Amino acid sequence: MRRRREQSHGHSVHFYESGRELQRRVGSYLNEGILSGASVLAICTTGARLVLAETLGVTATGTDGVKRYTALDSRAFLPGVMKGQTPNWPAFRKSLAPLLAAAAAEDRPVRIYGDIVAQLWAAGAPGAALELEEFWNRLASYHPFQLLCGYPLSLFRNRPADLFLETCGTHDEVLVNAA
Amino acid sequence: MAPLEPMQSLAFSWGSHVCLFYSGPQQLRRFMSTYFDAGIESGARCILISAEHLTQKQVESALSGFPSAKTLLRTDQLRVIPYDDWYLYGGRFDSDHALESAHRQAEEAHKDGFAGLRVLGDFGWLRTAEERRNFVEYERLVSRHIEQGRLVGLCAYPASCWNPDAMLNVMESHHQLILPSAAGWKRCRMV
Numbered sequence: 001m002r003r004r005r006e007q008s009h010g011h012s013v014h015f016y017e018s019g020r021e022l023q024r025r026v027g028s029y030l031n032e033g034i035l036s037g038a039s040v041l042a043i044c045t046t047g048a049r050l051v052l053a054e055t056l057g058v059t060a061t062g063t064d065g066v067k068r069y070t071a072l073d074s075r076a077f078l079p080g081v082m083k084g085q086t087p088n089w090p091a092f093r094k095s096l097a098p099l100l101a102a103a104a105a106e107d108r109p110v111r112i113y114g115d116i117v118a119q120l121w122a123a124g125a126p127g128a129a130l131e132l133e134e135f136w137n138r139l140a141s142y143h144p145f146q147l148l149c150g151y152p153l154s155l156f157r158n159r160p161a162d163l164f165l166e167t168c169g170t171h172d173e174v175l176v177n178a179a
Numbered sequence: 180m181a182p183l184e185p186m187q188s189l190a191f192s193w194g195s196h197v198c199l200f201y202s203g204p205q206q207l208r209r210f211m212s213t214y215f216d217a218g219i220e221s222g223a224r225c226i227l228i229s230a231e232h233l234t235q236k237q238v239e240s241a242l243s244g245f246p247s248a249k250t251l252l253r254t255d256q257l258r259v260i261p262y263d264d265w266y267l268y269g270g271r272f273d274s275d276h277a278l279e280s281a282h283r284q285a286e287e288a289h290k291d292g293f294a295g296l297r298v299l300g301d302f303g304w305l306r307t308a309e310e311r312r313n314f315v316e317y318e319r320l321v322s323r324h325i326e327q328g329r330l331v332g333l334c335a336y337p338a339s340c341w342n343p344d345a346m347l348n349v350m351e352s353h354h355q356l357i358l359p360s361a362a363g364w365k366r367c368r369m370v
């Protein structure tokens with residue numbers, strides 16, 4: 001009998017100064033996932049997806065030769081999970097459930113990188129971003145996965161410090177920049 | 180996401196260096212009570228490094244959320260030490276002096292038969308951006324120092340004095356971040 005792999009949930013955040021710093025972090029995060037046999041999903045902008053495709057190799061196959069990497073355009077994804085200005089839980093869950101269920105059926109862990117919350121922040125909707133972060137946490141109670149969120153630190157400048165702390169508080173881990 | 184931890188308990192393993200950004204004295208008092216309660220429970224000596232010199236009445240007020248404080252102060256399981264005694268030398272912040280203070284207190288706690296030391300430093304005394312920047316450098320040193328001993332260090336910063344860049348620097352020099360909320364405490368690891 002095949003033994004089920006344990007998949008723990010982890011929700012990390014990386015606040016970054018430069019796009020290069022983020023690319024390095026996300027590239028190694030997703031690459032480690034692929035090498036460990038996880039299904040890997042990136043939901044991010046076109047520019048970021050192009051860089052990731054280069055970093056991971058266009059097909060991003062695992063050691064068994066199976067394609068493990070799926071990339072979605074965050075600008076196209078986001079409207080599908082919103083109802084007006086507010087994130088919509090059923091739509092959010094529905095949009096990700098097939099991918100998570102397929103990975104679960106193959107008994108694979110799932111590793112996700114997303115910048116949709118940062119997009120909401122950048123669009124001046126921090127409340128919606130915080131709500132979406134909680135949706136990710138809620139979704140993990142149905143399908144465990146590892147998630148990395150990336151925010152440009154500049155989004156939080158000249159904003160109330162509470163929002164920055166609240167954003168940290170929706171995560172289990174804050175990734176520290178190597179000195 | 181890790182669930183909220185109840186107000187009544189706040190466990191840390193020895194060697195933890197934790198930071199907290201508080202929104203006002205009331206929130207700090209509430210946190211302090213939980214933090215020290217857990218420390219007393221674990222057999223540690225607890226120390227509050229206050230952000231100013233406190234009169235007896237102010238000490239009582241600062242520890243008002245902590246019912247057994249009076250008894251614990253009398254039995255020396257709880258100490259209140261003003262920040263300048265701990266951190267300043269010749270009127271200036273001195274990282275060697277601060278590390279020596281921690282070392283001396285940890286030795287005393289051991290000699291007095293306590294399981295370890297649980298310290299809460301209130302950093303409301305850091306007035307300028309330069310003082311805050313210098314202090315973050317010291318925090319990195321402290322992390323390495325704390326890791327080696329039977330010590331838990333919690334650094335409490337008034338949130339209103341820090342911008343997100345500086346907050347992130349502070350977080351990066353600690354092992355964990357505690358976020359207070361109305362219903363309990365949230366804990367984030369720094370990795």
